[in-house]
Amino acid sequence: MRKISRSLQFPLVLVALAMMGITACQKNEAGIVIPEVVSPGLNNNGNGNDTIYIGDSKTIRPQLGNVSGTPTYQWLVNGVEKSTDSVFTFKPAERGDYTISFKVYAGNSLSGYYYRIKVLGPWENGFYIVNEGNYPATGELNFYRNGADSIYQNIYGKVNAGKKLGVTSEYGAIYNGQLYIVSKSGPLVVADAYNLLEKGRTAPLPAEGHAFCGIDNSRGLVSTTDGVYVMDLNTLTLTGKVNGITGETGGMLKSDNFVFVLTKNDGVVVLNAADLSINKKVVKASVGFAKSRDGRIWAGEGKNLYAIDGGNLAVQTYPISFDIYDTWGFWNAGSFCASAAENAIYFAQTGQYGGGSNVYKFVPGIDSTLTVPIVKLPADRELYGAGVRYNPTDTTLVITGMKPGYGVNSQENTLFIYNAMTGALKKSIPYTGYFFPAMPVLN
Template identity: 35%
Template sequence: MKHNFYSFKFLISIVFASLIIGCSTDDELGINPPSIDGAQHLQDTITMGEHLLLSPKLSNSKNSIFEWIVDGEIVSNDSTYIFTPEARGTNQISLEVKNEGGEASLTYDIHTWGAFEHGFYLINEGWFGHGTGTVGFYRYDTQKIEDSVFVKTNPTKDLYPLNSTLGFGTVFNEKLYLVSKSGGPVVVSDAYSLLEEQRIPSQSGNNWRAFLGISETKGLLSSSNGIHKIDLETLAIEGTIPGISGQIGDMTKAGDYIFVLSQREGAIILNASNYEVVKRIPGMAVGFAKTQDNTIWVAGGTKLVKINPSTLEIEEIELGFKANSSWGAWHPASITASANAVFIAKNGSFSGGNEIYRYKDELVSLKEPFIKLPDTEVLYGTGLGFNPDTGQLIVRTVRDGWGENFSYNKLHFYNADSGNLEKTNSYEGYYFPAAPVFH
């Protein structure tokens, strides 16, 4: 019994000592602080109207306090957060996780695109007499075309009358300007939300062509008879530019000058401050493109013409084919430019062609077409546009022929440096494409 008693006391002593050592170890180590797996600074994007679940992977987060902070304001104490943007732009969202052992943090930079910002618009004339023109949108993230986005965004608005055609669109000063022919309206929408803000109402006798923004408060509308001055604050028409009559189409501005295309007179160059005519270049039929150095390009006959934007001196380059106009059933010109190259379509006299040429400093670049479409396809409307977002040449075609052929559409994406076809979207419907419009 004595031996057993002392053995029992010895065992108790060992257990007690072990407990003391164990408590001492816990005190020294303490509670492990929380940690966030992966990068501590992340970036993401979202589009207005969407939601984004932020759910970082956490370790040792039991009994922790969470703080989600958006632009300096605490918005949630949950372990995850659903971000719903209130406006386009960039938000900084931070997560702070704390327990008795320490803390960890994570930061997101979330850029919110406008509802119609992360992509480009597709302006469609519409089927004359059967319905008005429409506005489509190609979205970069889904790589799909969304149809009739103007009327879906503005359900109480329209582009009537039915016999009008939507021939032109452009973005100026964060506004999308939609210009109709044949009695249709001129509509101004926010370029990112597409919500309508102003309009010149439809009216018999209206026959607009294109819009050009001059300043914060001034703009120009070309028409079937002259150029109209517009107050951009009220959208009131303030008369026409004296001395210019007949059908006027495309217009652009570079430096101190405005360049307009006239059916009667070719290219007309105006002083941007007082609209006085300073130069005429007769015979021009296709314009305008503008390269990064502000050089203006126009074509007529078999010549591609380079215009110095400061001195207005011109240089003629032999195209090797006739540059046909689009006055009969007007559409924006089939010419566009990247930073240092000009692209021009070899259109037929009455319909679009299927060859696109590129001029890049050397005449040899015009010897062969840069892009040759399949024989079954032809350009329609302006047919082409350079997308500065992606460095691609966007090409719109319909099936060659008449009647039902106009219902077969293709949207091609060509590499503007190599001419390689990178993607095609095919879709059906009588859209009659006018032009792509980029932000």
């Protein structure tokens, strides 16, 4: 019997797997009629691959040819039999990669087909936007699904009935599959990054909360206006403070054996990740961080960009023509982010109290990239909060903008998506509400 196998490479953005379908010829050498899967009956794409979300279902209707007698059927999901009907409806309860095997028996012959379906969590294929909220209301989350033309709004309260974030939610980070949300007042909240179900929360933080940084499977750090606290990730309790760091602290980044901490008093303080002792105070910067592809850690202050070697902690200074204002007065995470596709960083030109409309892409060695912004927002929009983040899924820049001014202007928002290589606008999505977007959060 001759076997025909087919294969396909699916686009990486869908994270799909290869598929192999098996069909048979009409008769083998002994004259036995063998059924044939003419079409896999999934999305009419002819390849048996698909991506769906938890809660969705897919009905698979393979079309058969060359069938004699009364055939019987078998459907297996990851090797476990689920049905003996000719049609199968797949409705998964958990995210993951699934192999669905279809077999058709007719007389003494057998044919089959293999399907590959990736199941995503409801809040997986896209990114969150952490919102401060309209003070003194609590913060909230919005969500943008990649490729969509609208934004899911206020999803945290909808998924977790009766539960709220803290007041002025300013920071979010995904670490080990968990979403950590830090508010300036109230608890740090932890939710599953894919279904958003709350996993737990700390007691109200002892000082104004700023940022979170995961260290390993059991430890994390929380920066505040009163130093940096160590958090047990299993119990969500604060177990002490980092010695030698006092006063207001902000952005943090773990890189290999170091943890970089932004402090108001001492600038960039580098900790040893193993014991959280201070290794070095390297430069007096006030905004950061981003890690470029060459392994350097970037920060800035005034008219200087600083690139810190991730190994020996040496600092290289790049002068620029405008001021990088600190974020201590109305703290936010800052706009620094890095490309995953090339050795480049992005940062915004803001005013003393935030705002601004220019975003720069700096490629070390090409000084002209510091003179012309890669993105300039429309005249009726300005940056708010951290404002800028890089999306490695589709090599884009995600930028949150608001209408300048106060009062009713603050409810006019736009999510901008730009090509991160060229700065070309790909999509702008206006939406309404007093959200005050603090930062986009990408995995």
